[in-house]
Amino acid sequence: MQLVSGDANLREKVVHQLRIEIVSGEMPPGTVCSVPSLARTLGISTTPIREALLQLTSDGLLQPMRNRGFRVVDPSLDELRGIFEVRAQLETSAFRKLVRMGAENLSELQALADAIAASVETGDVPRYLAADRAFHAELLALAGNEVLADIVLRLRDRMRLYGIRSPHGLARQKSSVPEHYRIIEIIKQGLEDEAEALMASHIMAWEPIFTEAIAQRNAQATN
Structure with a gap:
């Protein structure tokens, strides 16, 4: 520390x-x-x-x-799945609203996407997590609903990223890099129809990695 x-x-x-x-x-x-x-x-x-x-x-x-x-605290698998479900619903809705509204200044998002890419390149997981959280916080701020932003970030912070250093977790970090840049392009181009599907998949792609890690941990605990 x-x-x-x-x-x-x-x-x-x-x-x-x-x-x-x-x-x-x-x-x-x-x-x-x-x-x-x-x-x-x-x-x-x-x-x-x-x-x-x-x-x-x-x-x-x-x-x-x-x-x-x-x-x-160790959250249960059911709690983790519930957090994923609610996060996906709230963040996809907020992102679609943002794309519909548009945004003039995306420089902070661009800088955070670059930080995410750099952290994946160097294998710095804590930096990846910090930059990814900041990226999503900035998206929510641009959407203009402070109450929703507070709820989503609190939900996100209750999660545990089990398996994030596993082979699947590292691969997912790498595949998330172009998704962050695509999110920015969708805002620039106002591609509202693509917005919801991308954000949902961007969030939910992590769920099987986390649940697999929890299942493996539980299996080891019973042996």
Whole structure:
């Protein structure tokens, strides 16, 4: 875990860092986080650590444990599938609205698509996750519905990207690169009919990878 630099946004930086580690599986389900331990590791005071852990608890990623700290929650397969279903419905609707509206400035999306491509090239999974989340957050912001954006990002942050480093997961990261650029082209050209199908497949292509990884993990646990 890298040290977090000190400034007024320490809490947000800690939230971002821990979220990436939890979602990517670097901090696996069952891991117990304590305020003093994290404060020592990151070299900062306990206050932003405590606030960050409470925020992640509110987001459904952690569960408080009496006198022990906070435990990383393990979502069920049914919950994961439900998140996929709702995300696909909400994000496809928002994307179609954005394509219909159009957008004048897509420079941030272009920069994030480039960051995604670079992270895949170098095999940097945490960077990929951060850039991909930021790309989708920017799409939702451009669609202009703050409530929907908040709901979708909270759902996304409750997911666990099991299998993201598996051969199938790495291949999916690579195949997602041109999809991000295509999303930008669809907005530029106003291709509303293509928008919904692309966004749905872009999201749902991850589901079998995650569910396969969960099934393998459960099988290993019973052996």
